[in-house]
Amino acid sequence: MNIIPIISPLIFLALLGFVIAKKSWLSEQQLAGLIKATFAIFIPAFLFYRMATADLDSQLNIHLFSSFYLPVLICFALGFIVNHFWHSEHKKNKAASAVFALGSSYSNNVIVGLPVLLLLIGDKALPIIFLIVTFHSAMLFALTSAIASTQAQSSQTKNSWLTFIKQTLSNPLIVAILSGLAINKLGITLPDVISKSLQFLGQPAIPLALISLGASIAKYDIRGERKFIALASAIKLLVLPSLVYFTATYLFKLELLVVQVLVILSACPTGVNAYLLAQLHQVHRKAVASTVVASTVASVFTLPLWMYWLNLA
DSSP states (O other), X not given: OOHHHHHHHHHHXXXXXXXXXXXXXXXXXXXXXXXXXXXXXXHHHHXXXXXXXXXXXXXXXXXXXXXXXXXXXXXXXXXXXXXXXXXXXXXXXXXXXXXXXXXXXXXXXXXIIHHHHHHHTOGGGHHHHHHHHHHHHHHHHHHHHHXXXXXXXXXXHHHHHHHXXXXXXXXXXXXXXXXXXXXXXXXXXXXXXXHHHHHHHHTTXXXXXXXXXXXXXXXXXXXXXXXXXXXXXXXXXXXXXXXXHHIIIIISOXXXXXXXXXXXXXXXXXXXXXXHXXXXXXXXXXXXXXXHHHHHHHHHHHHHHHHXXXXXX
């Protein structure tokens, strides 16, 4: 399998979004409306339908979760230690260290991992993707907020947690995944009219998500702290997938398909939502935004290397 023809459309769509934003082919209001519709309607419809109809039982086991989340927690700890002991400005700052750790370990699984794996492997990858994505944001965001809140004043801690809970419960992607999971586990069959409507709504989800990704990173640039931005990107794109490959292959001896999916998910660039946590806690906003851009650009080169390593090429 030749990787270039597979990932070229994904890169093209992301570049299209970048150019649309940079050249102002759409106004800021129009672009904001497109991105909002993408993440509030089209992607949730896609995720809900796929989650509701996926065969989850065949993949559900603790070894799968451990193979992915144990390395994620290790890389989170590594990012925390790097910032906590060596950052010149934010040394010993728990909130800053937690946010930097999030930028080093949080994957853009929905916008990047999902389309890449659908093109490489197909629908066989979906149950594994959904099992990982279901807990990914909630776990890492909760961990980041929990650590950051230990440094805040009591009133700030309360407000931070209330904001986090509100954002989590109102996030259309999380709501769609959890609702689809409930429908799936309850054995409810969707009426034909709803099923077909969701399929139609979900069809533009992946292209629009990639365009939105390009448009989103166009707002940021790489500014300052380049050594730490490069380090966070290296942990995210190289260290994390290496650890996932080791745990999935040698520690838990999972089948090849599962290993391939888990490694590609872990090799995705830092998710844009990490910047929301940086904004929430008012630390490392430039560094995390820059890490999103740097890791996204670098992943154009590192993801194909992982695909070759996993015999997906």
